[in-house]
């Protein structure tokens with residue numbers, strides 16, 4: 001199984017193939033609806049982002065608050081398509097990976113192919129299990145957004161599957177086609 | 185008239201929120217295990233094993249199964265011989281939600297206004313459906329609902345001529361289009377009949393039925409089987425990565441409707457099919 005360490009390189013990302021299992025070790029950043037809106041608005045105003053996203057991974061997650069003794073509460077992926085209106089902008093400024101669940105728009109896939117970014121999928125609804133792979137969490141931007149703030153996470157062996165690769169191959173479409181029955 | 189103190193309702197509600205979010209009901213766990221045995225896809229079996237492991241971690245450590253601890257949705261049956269004292273019933277439930285979501289380290293996912301989108305900070309207001317019933321008890325059912333599956337739900341106003349086939353096609357195509365988005369394997373709630381909003385509520389209420397328990401009416405049980413088979417022929421599978429188990433069950437609820445109407449709603453429930461019942 002391939003291991004990805006952040007920051008990523010374009011070469012390592014371009015060598016990933018849809019359907020492949022991968023683990024991630026290193027720093028990743030969180031961001032979901034409200035944070036994406038703010039990041040893209042900041043870009044529109046020509047401002048510097050509160051975090052340098054070049055060669056980094058954004059995890060689409062809004063975690064639960066941590067119980068005492070835990071780095072973070074339950075922390076599984078949220079549905080990615082809601083970030084589709086914003087993702088191409090971030091990919092164009094160098095974002096290398098996204099972790100979420102579910103389908104993406106053609107515009108996102110196009111940007112991924114052009115710029116060399118990968119879409120990784122984590123197990124939706126397995127927030128308790130995934131939280132155990134997150135060793136440290138701190139809010140680094142937009143604290144007023146609560147669970148939607150941007151967190152810096154330190155992860156070890158965080159399990160994902162390559163959902164869509166830089167050639168546009170899609171693990172969901174491939175898996176579904178393999179098991180589809182006539183009439184289904 | 186039996187008197188029930190609002191504080192007792194708050195205490196019960198608080199516990200129900202935490203239990204619902206941390207402990208996967210036995211019937212859902214059993215359905216995941218059956219699916220794991222039957223699943224043809226190796227990756228699908230692995231996904232199902234991880235979901236079962238996740239449920240065990242959550243229950244063992246008392247942490248939420250899924251970070252989306254949802255809108256707190258309540259069905260409340262109030263016996264007409266009960267009198268609630270000390271506070272309003274709605275207030276008592278909201279206070280329990282406030283305490284449960286705080287003390288259980290659950291995520292607060294409610295925004296006060298759909299456009300301004302400021303978080304209310306305590307997961308209130310709860311969504312509460314009241315029903316007046318005979319007797320002197322209050323039955324509370326909580327079913328926290330995450331957005332991933334709620335967002336994939338849909339409603340259509342069919343015509344009587346569309347019939348069973350119209351319902352089947354609408355539901356199956358909605359679920360298959362949703363693909364991986366709502367975290368399959370799913371439980372599919374279908375509401376047919378009533379009015380526009382009535383069909384939606386019939387669909388939602390069907391989700392608190394035990395997973396896979398058929399509708400007692402044979403023609404509706406038949407429809408449940410047909411829709412389930414068609415959905416599982418799609419190949420979407422666990423997490424949408426391919427396989428046989430796209431849905432664990434289909435629950436159809438039907439109700440009286442207008443001579444000109446055939447409302448049909450599909451409310452999609454993810455594998456985190458959380459619900460807890462309590463009678464006070």
Ligand code: SF4
Pocket residue numbers: 076077078124125126250251252253329330331332333365366367454455456
């Ligand atoms: S759809 Fe369900 S399992 Fe998936 S993230 Fe939402 S609440 Fe959790």
